[in-house]
Amino acid sequence: MTSCSELVSFVNEEDQRYLADAACRIEKLLISRTAMPLRPEGLSPDLQAFAEKFDHLLEAMEALRRFAIALGNGDLSHEPPKRLHLLDSLKQLQANLRHLTWQTLEVAAGNFDQQVDFLGEFSAAFNKMVEGLREKRTAEEQMRHLSLHDALTGLYNRTFFNEEIERLRLSPDYPVSFLIADLDDLKPVNDTYGHQVGDLLIQTAARLLEHGVRGEDSVVRVGGDEFTIILYGTDRTTANAVLDRIRTALHAYNRRNESLSIHMSLGTATAQDDADLEDALRRADEAMYQDKVQRKEKLRNG
Numbered sequence: 001m002t003s004c005s006e007l008v009s010f011v012n013e014e015d016q017r018y019l020a021d022a023a024c025r026i027e028k029l030l031i032s033r034t035a036m037p038l039r040p041e042g043l044s045p046d047l048q049a050f051a052e053k054f055d056h057l058l059e060a061m062e063a064l065r066r067f068a069i070a071l072g073n074g075d076l077s078h079e080p081p082k083r084l085h086l087l088d089s090l091k092q093l094q095a096n097l098r099h100l101t102w103q104t105l106e107v108a109a110g111n112f113d114q115q116v117d118f119l120g121e122f123s124a125a126f127n128k129m130v131e132g133l134r135e136k137r138t139a140e141e142q143m144r145h146l147s148l149h150d151a152l153t154g155l156y157n158r159t160f161f162n163e164e165i166e167r168l169r170l171s172p173d174y175p176v177s178f179l180i181a182d183l184d185d186l187k188p189v190n191d192t193y194g195h196q197v198g199d200l201l202i203q204t205a206a207r208l209l210e211h212g213v214r215g216e217d218s219v220v221r222v223g224g225d226e227f228t229i230i231l232y233g234t235d236r237t238t239a240n241a242v243l244d245r246i247r248t249a250l251h252a253y254n255r256r257n258e259s260l261s262i263h264m265s266l267g268t269a270t271a272q273d274d275a276d277l278e279d280a281l282r283r284a285d286e287a288m289y290q291d292k293v294q295r296k297e298k299l300r301n302g
């Protein structure tokens with residue numbers, strides 16, 4: 001068997017220089033500096049074969065070093081050499097970070113269905129953050145819903161109505177018709193049967209109005225016993241047909257509920273363009289008022 005000292009005596013001067021250089025490259029690698037292959041010449045045959053393998057190792061370590069530095073700097077575009085298994089876990093990390101980048105952009109765009117389960121502790125933190133954002137959005141949506149809806153009837157409220165009128169000023173979808181409805185004699189109902197019964201009348205009127213129009217129309221409780229329906233893209237003839245339909249539904253309801261019948265005055269008007277909005281609202285209100293006067297007169301005359 002060859003002893004260490006005998007081995008050393010085999011090597012020639014080139015070999016000795018090479019081994020010293022190789023040791024120096026390994027040291028460089030360990031302190032994470034560039035370690036380029038040595039590509040030596042004039043080595044003894046045994047060491048030549050070793051040197052070729054050692055150069056391959058240095059090349060692989062250099063690729064690993066560059067890739068790790070890029071990844072550490074957040075550069076996800078650095079393409080590592082193919083078939084270098086030494087890099088497999090770092091390549092996996094790069095793929096995960098690329099996917100995470102996409103998921104983060106999705107969250108930024110409001111898609112809170114994103115869930116991470118491939119990055120250990122970070123996954124839990126990310127998922128908690130997304131859940132927090134989801135809860136915050138739900139709370140904001142609830143607040144927004146409350147701010148635009150009436151608690152008693154669930155219909156839109158005046159805040160919504162004002163916003164909608166502003167939106168209609170910029171809308172190209174004309175004509176727009178308004179249908180105004182106002183309960184008759186709610187005060188005597190409140191005074192005689194109590195406010196709860198008055199509330200029930202308001203709620204029932206809300207449902208009747210809602211069922212008389214399309215889902216895309218906006219039924220708004222603009223005040224105590226006053227409602228305005230916005231009929232989008234609706235001309236005067238159709239608006240009058242809607243009014244007749246609601247009146248028919250009211251009659252049918254009252255025939256079934258004689259003890260607590262609902263009486264409403266109704267009026268419509270149509271805006272041909274945005275400049276006509278305010279005046280159309282005024283005309284609809286005037287038509288409703290005329291209806292109320294006539295109905296009361298009719299009642300008085302029996």
Ligand SMILES: Nc1nc2c(ncn2[C@@H]2O[C@H](COP(=O)(O)OP(=O)(O)OP(=O)(O)O)[C@@H](O)[C@H]2O)c(=O)[nH]1
Pocket residue numbers: 152182183184185186187188190194195196197198199202223224225
């Ligand atoms: N129960 C109940 N009453 C309400 C509510 N909001 C407003 N009112 C009452 O509704 C009445 C509305 O006033 P008016 O429209 O002038 O009274 P009205 O008796 O309906 O008279 P006409 O509209 O002229 O037929 C008032 O007495 C209000 O107190 C509510 O949320 N619930």
